Amino acid sequence: QKEVEQDPGPLSVPEGAIVSLNCTYSNSAFQYFMWYRQYSRKGPELLMYTYSSGNKEDGRFTAQVDKSSKYISLFIRDSQPSDSATYLCAMRHLSGGYQKVTFGTGTKLQVIP
């Protein structure tokens, strides 16, 4: 079983829809939770990060963490065609004295105009 599970999609939604992207994890040692966006033929870019359980909002994006259920989500409101990309969740924890990052496999999102 992978430490981080993420539905690969693809997920196809109409423009303006609310998108929900999710990841589950099994390692209780994970401390920081991040979401990256990766456009085709580009490297991932950090979208949001959070440490504690609860919600964190940034513009149209909301990151939600539920540590008791080992479940994180990214919500995108009023989705735009420019949001079409692969979204990767990532989790950081202490390993061997240093922080180690584990990524989900990514969910491909397509927003249709």
Add this chain to the structure above:
Amino acid sequence: KAGVTQTPRYLIKTRGQQVTLSCSPISGHRSVSWYQQTPGQGLQFLFEYFSETQRNKGNFPGRFSGRQFSNSRSEMNVSTLELGDSALYLCASSLTSPRPDRGLTNTEAFFGQGTRLTVV
């Protein structure tokens, strides 16, 4: 400010050969991490270098190695290539190496566009 530069962008190699990939981090960044990305496994951490020292290592065989130079540029080497090594290899740079007592401040990783390696 120039971003992370990876060379070459594309590479085709034959099984059994070796390959060296290069990464130039953002100016002033001292930490360089390498990742392998495949459709089935996603992004997998290879190793991280900070001030020319390997600080962290993922679960890859010894055929995968790397180094970092005094100017923070890093190279990754894969020897005795296998078909399964075909992947996008990504390099990420950050200001500092994440330590347990620090948050994400100054540790945000900036990724390059990657090197697409195809082994035939």
